[in-house]
Amino acid sequence: MQIHPLIGIGFGPSNIALAIALKERECASPGMQPIFIEKQARFAWHKDMLLEHAHMQVSFLKDLATLRNPTSRFTFINYLHEKGRLQDFINLKTFFPSRHEFNDYLAWAASKFEDRCIYGQEVIEVLPEERNGRVEWLRVRSRDAQGSVHERLGQNLVMSIGGTPSIPEQFKHLRADARVLHSSSYLRSIAGHPKALRIAVVGAGQSAAEIFMDLHGRYATAEIDLIMRARSIRPSDDSPFVNEIFNADFVDHVYSRPQDERGALLREFWHTNYACPDLELIESIFKVFYEQKVRGDTRHRFLRRHEVQDARATSDGIHLGLQDLNSGIRHGVRYDVVVLATGYGREHHKTLLAPLAPYLGDFSVSRDYQVRTTPECKPAIFLQGACEDSHGLSDTLLSVTSVRTGEIGDALLATQEEKSRVARMEQLALQA
Numbered sequence: 001m002q003i004h005p006l007i008g009i010g011f012g013p014s015n016i017a018l019a020i021a022l023k024e025r026e027c028a029s030p031g032m033q034p035i036f037i038e039k040q041a042r043f044a045w046h047k048d049m050l051l052e053h054a055h056m057q058v059s060f061l062k063d064l065a066t067l068r069n070p071t072s073r074f075t076f077i078n079y080l081h082e083k084g085r086l087q088d089f090i091n092l093k094t095f096f097p098s099r100h101e102f103n104d105y106l107a108w109a110a111s112k113f114e115d116r117c118i119y120g121q122e123v124i125e126v127l128p129e130e131r132n133g134r135v136e137w138l139r140v141r142s143r144d145a146q147g148s149v150h151e152r153l154g155q156n157l158v159m160s161i162g163g164t165p166s167i168p169e170q171f172k173h174l175r176a177d178a179r180v181l182h183s184s185s186y187l188r189s190i191a192g193h194p195k196a197l198r199i200a201v202v203g204a205g206q207s208a209a210e211i212f213m214d215l216h217g218r219y220a221t222a223e224i225d226l227i228m229r230a231r232s233i234r235p236s237d238d239s240p241f242v243n244e245i246f247n248a249d250f251v252d253h254v255y256s257r258p259q260d261e262r263g264a265l266l267r268e269f270w271h272t273n274y275a276c277p278d279l280e281l282i283e284s285i286f287k288v289f290y291e292q293k294v295r296g297d298t299r300h301r302f303l304r305r306h307e308v309q310d311a312r313a314t315s316d317g318i319h320l321g322l323q324d325l326n327s328g329i330r331h332g333v334r335y336d337v338v339v340l341a342t343g344y345g346r347e348h349h350k351t352l353l354a355p356l357a358p359y360l361g362d363f364s365v366s367r368d369y370q371v372r373t374t375p376e377c378k379p380a381i382f383l384q385g386a387c388e389d390s391h392g393l394s395d396t397l398l399s400v401t402s403v404r405t406g407e408i409g410d411a412l413l414a415t416q417e418e419k420s421r422v423a424r425m426e427q428l429a430l431q432a
Ligand SMILES: Cc1cc2nc3c(=O)[nH]c(=O)nc-3n(C[C@H](O)[C@H](O)[C@H](O)COP(=O)(O)OP(=O)(O)OC[C@H]3O[C@@H](n4cnc5c(N)ncnc54)[C@H](O)[C@@H]3O)c2cc1C
Pocket: 009, 010, 011, 012, 013, 014, 015, 037, 038, 039, 040, 044, 045, 046, 049, 055, 056, 057, 058, 121, 122, 123, 124, 160, 161, 162, 163, 207, 384, 385, 396, 397, 398, 399
């Protein structure tokens, strides 16, 4: 079986950026030809949230390459140039392209690595491949759409698998019910409910706000309840001094702080990334409710300070037990569809790496995103997008992606050099 110098799990923006960073240092690391395994049949960036009017929440300059290498041919500007839209884009006068356009940019970049990515296979586990009491390689097991299992051996691993839908406890028993859907599958799932009349959207973030507006436009007569615990919808703070927490060098600062200080930093700036839709979007929602008041209409409701206490499925719909947190009063409401815009968890790498448990500690990572292992584990394992606790709020976003992949590239190169040095020493010792 072929042994790959590097296997990447997932081929979203993080690993595409890594493919670019490694390609651009090919002369420094000629042996570091990676392969990537992606569960989707072809590249797509959060395809079920590519809503009509959605746009980027970070500047296009935080693309796959610019901050690491502004002269790269993989920048968003070069993409526009190749597509013949650079001047038109300049005339748009925006830093925030539509998500449709950014998806097209990412797909364009991904297409340059067709020979490096195996699409349509989901990695199901990573096992240690032991030789003489040491983990020499990693055996990466994946499953294709037909159910066949494939295995590949890698010297190093980079896991960039994004988040997994976070389903609140009250809804876990309804996971198989098509009337309860998570925002991650929104477009695909809502298409199955062309006649929904009563819909609940649970959540207070960008996705909840976008979905509320999409449903408002999609159904001429449906009644939509926007349900959240918060007292109001707060906008994201992207003012310049606050935005500095998303600068690449802020990662050094966060990483160097003691754990309790890091926790305090995350709490202080939590609202720059979570439960904070764009101001423009909040204003659109406010306008919808205002126009209802003008018409004396109560089609949609903003159920702020409301908590979903339980959820029950019957043949006529999903019944939510709601508690008004101000009055303490409880009431039940029946819905045809419930949309959970309740975010993502970032723990799945632990499940995939579980067979390596004897060689891993608490999944803590070094500054260069490498999981700490025992000395018996030779392969280096890197995490992208699962290091918010140690590296800060930018970790799950695009903000530092290009710089981070440069750092991982350096670390991989150093690892390879160290392995070659040790191999040479062992060879010399054998000859002596
Ligand atoms: C709707 C939405 C909009 C967003 N907009 C912005 C934005 O404007 N700006 C910003 O900075 N951030 C945004 N984000 C945050 C988002 O996390 C990043 O933009 C970016 O997608 C992170 O890239 P990634 O490659 O780390 O993760 P992902 O984009 O999630 O990619 C992970 C990839 O791994 C694949 N995968 C997962 N598990 C496996 C497995 N077991 N085997 C094989 N493949 C697997 C997935 O199919 C996916 O393609 C948004 C997130 C969402 C959900």
